[in-house]
Amino acid sequence: MQTRLARALTALIAAVALALTGLAVTPAQAATGTITGKVQAKDGATTSNYQGANLYLARYTDADDFFSEEVGSATSSSTGTFSFPNLANGRYRLRIYPAGEYSTPGNYGYEYYDNGWSPYESTTIVVSGGTVTLNSIVLEKIGWVTGKVTDQDGAPVPNANINVAKDESSGGYGFRTDANGNYDTRTFPETYNRNLIPGTYSISSNGPSNYGADEPVYASTAKSVTVSANAGTVANIQINRLKTTVFTVLDTNGKALKRSPIELLIQRTPGGAYELPQYGPIETDDQGKFRLIEPNNYKLRFRTPAGYTGTGVPEWWNGPAGQGASSVNDAAVVDWPAGAPYERAYTVRLDPAPVVTGTAQPGRVVTATSAQWDAGTTQSYQWLANSAVIPGATSRTLPVTKALIGKSVAVRVTGTLAGTTVIRTSKATKVLGKLSAGTPKITGTAKVGKVLTAKPGTWSPKPSFSYQWLRNGKAIKGAKKAKYKLAKKDRGKRISVKVTGKKANYATVTKTSKRTAKVKR
Structure with a gap:
């Protein structure tokens, strides 16, 4: 133990x-x-x-x-x-x-x-x-680094990011320039930047952290600096401003389309293929703005956000004078010519889609109300049924035939102005046949306790029927069958019946019978 x-x-x-x-x-x-x-x-x-x-x-x-x-x-x-x-x-x-x-x-x-x-x-x-x-x-003993960040014109860049690292490829620790573009590692509280032991460092800047579409953007510049014991080193940094293009996307009514998706293609090398970006989501900001930055070239398509109920339709950018393009082949390239200003700004207002007006039934005529393009635009039309071309249907109007019953018709309008072509397609409208409806009749004796029967009459083509009995023109609760037994509440009232005919791909029709004589006791 x-x-x-x-x-x-x-x-x-x-x-x-x-x-x-x-x-x-x-x-x-x-x-x-x-x-x-x-x-x-x-x-x-x-x-x-x-x-x-x-x-x-x-x-x-x-x-x-x-x-x-x-x-x-x-x-x-x-x-x-x-x-x-x-x-x-x-x-x-x-x-x-x-x-x-x-x-x-x-x-x-x-x-x-x-x-x-x-x-x-x-x-x-x-x-x-x-x-x-x-x-x-x-x-x-530690040293320090001071300097000034300026742009290519020599103007100071306030609030510019400064990053201190051992070399360009490694991570570092950051702070910002003051209102005059100056920085001093001794004044920043981050201990690594205050603790510059003798050695070689990389000091870099890429301008302010400007996330707004209208803010300037700068290319990153790095400088190698040798820090000595108990001594200061001066490292001034010039950062070059990059060119930007800002688009403001509006719907057909002039309202900014915020968080609206952008379809973007990137050309990373001159003459090379246009590729999809490997990042996202790509969309406008809360002001409907979207910014592109040099040096890559771009093609872009403006789309409508989820849940959008307006008439604007997606379009490819085809230049500031264009009205939008329906195909990437007609899209303009956003590039960066030497004489271009640092910031270019364009407003894009989505064109409305054509609208099909009129009643889409056999024997009637529907009409294409085309998009609001500029004066002088030449327009041509092509009618579609279930997205397929209707041969010969190239007029602004379309006579609706029985062959179209059950199909969805739309019109594709092509507009041409000064060599620019824009194609817009309307929403589809389903063609419904028209039922030939008979006249409902009521058989039986209008007396309390007796049974009345609804006869729908002759309908063509024959649909399925539903019924609603009426007392002095008002619906009788629960009376929805072809037969109705008269109750005490019906005494002294006139009874009628409403017959509704329904058939797939045909417009629903409702017919009401004549009223009976007053119901006797």
């Missing part, structure tokens, strides 16, 4: 000792290794051991050395040395802070092993049993 108690006490003391060192080791990962090293500081040409540096060790928890968890901390001794004992096998990252205040010019900066400015530049330390002795860690 005493032996087991002694063992438990020994294990508890060992666990407490590990906890006091800031390291925890799970049973599945035996503590086998040690990391040791020395911290020094460089001031001018002099390098000396550094006491009081705070070191934090993290163990990577994934194979890509991205996720990590802190496992311990240490402080450098009077000789600058430090040690992390009892480490499980694995991959580690070490972060070193100087004593007291840091990230301020004149003071030493913090870093990741080995001379890493951010976690992405940290050198991984591999523990696999035994002792790993690190290269000396030499802390240096």
Whole structure:
């Protein structure tokens, strides 16, 4: 009993000792290794051991050395040395802070092993049993970068994004220029940008984060900068404004079509094929505006949003003087000629579709009311049945024949003006046949308790019938069969019946009989 108690006490003391060192080791990962090293500081040409540096060790928890968890901390001794004992096998990252205040010019900066400015530049330390002795860690005083962002005309760009990174291809940390286009890494609170340890960095800008369609857009420019200890470096950046084209899309009534989908094709190389974009959704903003940016060339089609109930129809852009094109082959290219202004703005008002007016029944005539195109537009017509061409039906009007019963007719109108052709197609209208309806009659005695019978008469072609009996012209609740038994409520009233004939692809017809004499007791 005493032996087991002694063992438990020994294990508890060992666990407490590990906890006091800031390291925890799970049973599945035996503590086998040690990391040791020395911290020094460089001031001018002099390098000396550094006491009081705070070191934090993290163990990577994934194979890509991205996720990590802190496992311990240490402080450098009077000789600058430090040690992390009892480490499980694995991959580690070490972060070193100087004593007291840091990230301020004149003071030493913090870093990741080995001379890493951010976690992405940290050198991984591999523990696999035994002792790993690190290269000396030499802390240096931080520097800073100042500069001005201007456009190609020399004008300052306020609120421009500034990004600081170790190189153009790596991630970085950002801030913005002031109202005069100036920036200073010392004034931004983000510690990485204030903590520019000596080395080479990439400073880049792409102008303000302007998401509005009417805001200017700039190309990104990067500059390599060398930062020295306790000194400033000037890095002015010129960013070139890009050309944009802004479309405002309106419906036929002049209302902005917000969140309206845009069908976009992109030509990425001159003379190359037009391709679909690999991003989306592509649509107008809440003001009905849509912006394109150089250098790629584009073709685009304006479409109507989901749930749209107006008369506007989708169209391809075919130039500022055009009325829209129905085919991508007739679409104009949005390109970026040398003499074009930085911003071009066009308003696109969708043309209304033609409308079919008149009654679509055999023996009647329907008429095409064409789109509201410019004066002088030559128009031609082609009638369609179930989307197929009706041979010879090329007039503005269409006599409706029995052969069209049950089919949906529409008209396709082609407008031509000054070499530009636009094609618009109306909504389809279903042709319904006309029933030849008979005259309903009532048989039976108009007396309480007696049964009346509805005779629909002769109908052609024969439909299915439904009935509604009436008392002095008002519907009798529940009386919807061909026979009706007269009730006390009917006494002194006149009874009639309404007969409705229904047949597929024919217009529904309702006929009402004559009234009976007053119902007797």
